[in-house]
Amino acid sequence: EVHLVESGGGLIQPGGSLRLSCAASGFTFTSEAMSWVRQAPGKGLEWVSRVSDSGGDTKYADSVKGRFTVSRDNSKNTLYLQMDSLRAEDTALYYCAKGRAASSIFDSWGQGTLVTVSS
Amino acid sequence: EIVLTQSPATLSLSPGERATLSCRASQSISSYLAWYQHKPGQAPGLLIYDGSNRATGIPARFSGSGSGTDFTLTISSLEPEDFAVYYCQHRYNWPISFGQGTRLEIK
Numbered sequence: 321e322v323h324l325v326e327s328g329g330g331l332i333q334p335g336g337s338l339r340l341s342c343a344a345s346g347f348t349f350t351s352e353a354m355s356w357v358r359q360a361p362g363k364g365l366e367w368v369s370r371v372s373d374s375g376g377d378t379k380y381a382d383s384v385k386g387r388f389t390v391s392r393d394n395s396k397n398t399l400y401l402q403m404d405s406l407r408a409e410d411t412a413l414y415y416c417a418k419g420r421a422a423s424s425i426f427d428s429w430g431q432g433t434l435v436t437v438s439s
Numbered sequence: 440e441i442v443l444t445q446s447p448a449t450l451s452l453s454p455g456e457r458a459t460l461s462c463r464a465s466q467s468i469s470s471y472l473a474w475y476q477h478k479p480g481q482a483p484g485l486l487i488y489d490g491s492n493r494a495t496g497i498p499a500r501f502s503g504s505g506s507g508t509d510f511t512l513t514i515s516s517l518e519p520e521d522f523a524v525y526y527c528q529h530r531y532n533w534p535i536s537f538g539q540g541t542r543l544e545i546k
Contacts, residue, residue: 357537367534367537415483425489427485427488
């Protein structure tokens with residue numbers, strides 16, 4: 321059974337940095353692309369970033385480009401999201417999601433970790 | 440950037456009724472559309488991918504149709520557990536994106 325567990329969220333001041341982690345198990349992590357998707361309070365789902373199975377190819381939403389960096393450690397079955405220059409509008413529940421057959425069809429999701437950007 | 444517009448924003452129906460949810464893309468996305476169900480306090484769940492393919496374990500009452508710019512998610516006979524928010528998502532190109540969601544509520 322696929323298991324995705326996010327961690328690293330919390331309260332951070334505007335301009336600060338935070339690193340989220342997503343521990344994966346129950347599937348061959350090295351074979352799957354992974355993404356981060358967020359949901360701001362009272363809002364819908366927003367795709368944030370994606371990393372290929374090898375980690376060599378990354379994609380970002382325009383809203384986070386230049387501020388967020390996605391990476392993975394395939395030896396630890398872990399996905400990361402380094403978030404810098406955080407803004408109030410980055411406040412959201414951040415989900416990691418597994419792509420089906422290396423695609424961007426999200427067939428498994430974690431429960432999310434909450435990031436609150438506020439002074 | 441492709442924009443997905445879902446309608447209606449809210450749909451009020453009773454158990455046993457048929458639900459029809461729409462998703463329109465701002466340009467053709469072939470059949471590269473997925474549907475997700477999202478309940479409060481839970482992770483979203485994949486229902487349909489590539490327009491009409493049911494994900495593993497999804498009941499037959501859920502069906503998807505459409506291609507190009509117009510897509511539909513149909514729930515043939517609503518069960519109590521189906522009341523939730525539904526999102527469409529495209530993967531035609533980068534950036535991928537979600538629609539704003541349709542809230543399916545009990546009438």
